[in-house]
Amino acid sequence: MKTLSLSLLLISILFACNTSSQHAALLTPAEFESKMNTTNDFQLIDVRTSEEFSENRIENAANMDYYDERFKSHAELLDKSKPTFVYCKVGGRSNEAVMILLKEGFTEIYELKGGIMAWDKENMPMDGASTAEAGMSIEDFEKTLNTEKLVLIDFNAKWCVPCRKMAPFLEKIAEEQQDKIVILPIDADKNKLLTAKYKVDTLPALFLYKNNELVWKHTGFIDEQELRKVLLRFE
Template identity: 45%
Template sequence: MKLKIYTYLFISIILSSCQGQHTKKVETLDVKTYAEKLNITNNPQLIDVRTPEEYASGKINNAKNINWNANDFATQAEKLDKSKPVFVYCKVGGRSAQAANKLSEMGFKEIYNLDGGIMKWNAAGMQKEKSTTYIGMTDEAYQKLIASDKKVMINFSAVWCAPCQKMKPYILKMQEELKDHVTIIRLDADENKSLLEKMKIDGLPVVIVYENGKETWRNLGFISEEDLKKHL
């Protein structure tokens, strides 16, 4: 009986050891930790998994573009060195998390994903390369927009943001229902990138309420129609 128990324990230890050797490592790091890890890594493999258009509009210094949504993602990723760390990021962290898991499946052993993506990176003032072209509404135009004797609600959203699209129908409905005492304006985050960077907005969706040009309330993330109306 004891022999059977020892045999079972021995086999279990061996199996656990073998599984451990094949465990792939993916870590999601906050901006500060990600930047520190990036800085101490010699010739880091830094991968921007957004679209080429997003990549062209501004990226982290020395990042290479491998589009997660492209059919050749795996083919391009195979050109990287699997024995060295890989750093991935996207807009807010969703696509890069998927890409990180794919890299893990492909045999990469050390993978770091940027929590919150380049939006949090920019909001934290970490951006190394900046677009020379101002994208979207200027700060001056925005200040004129919120300077009203009525309440003004600004909703920053994006077509790729699932919570944004979930909120869109009732925000459009509220635009009409509450138009007599609240001005509700929806702004596309990608079309107003420079404004978001200046305001240090690091996630979506965002709702900001102003009275007489002064911010009185802000919400980051999904909020129900009922809860949103409480603040209007």
């Protein structure tokens, strides 16, 4: 019995020593940039898709798609002892990636709070496309609000899992209630001006207008039943 207790104690001590040697921190864009500027020989990982990465990225970042089934094997090619900076679009994927990297034994990890959308919002330097690139103009967008129907604006992205889950029932509602409501999907990655103007930093983001006035907004997933209740309330 004493031998078993001693073994358990030793395992606990070894586990505590191992976890105490790991460090992960969530940093604001300013803190993230400052930490990179004062850190030698670090690795910067963008865990978005290759399509997103090609549009814009933080300088010197390497792309490792979190959704790629080979993500873990790619992570094994990195130096676990080096400071590792991680970011995605808004923070969801980078948070999951950090958990994986910690399990894989990475010792020092820094995650960008709010992802590259927050970085862009703070006008931090980036490689790739400008934030003012093509997309629906603000003028054309505002014209869609000039209707007697309800207008539901759906800011989404291809990589956004909740967005993909909501897309089928949004299309169904749009078809069923086309005489009462207009549902306008906006790809946040392709409409930088609108995303910036309406301060969209979390996806999905829904904005409901009635008589050209904003009457309701919501960020994150909402199920079909709850959304139908909202629309019914403002008919």
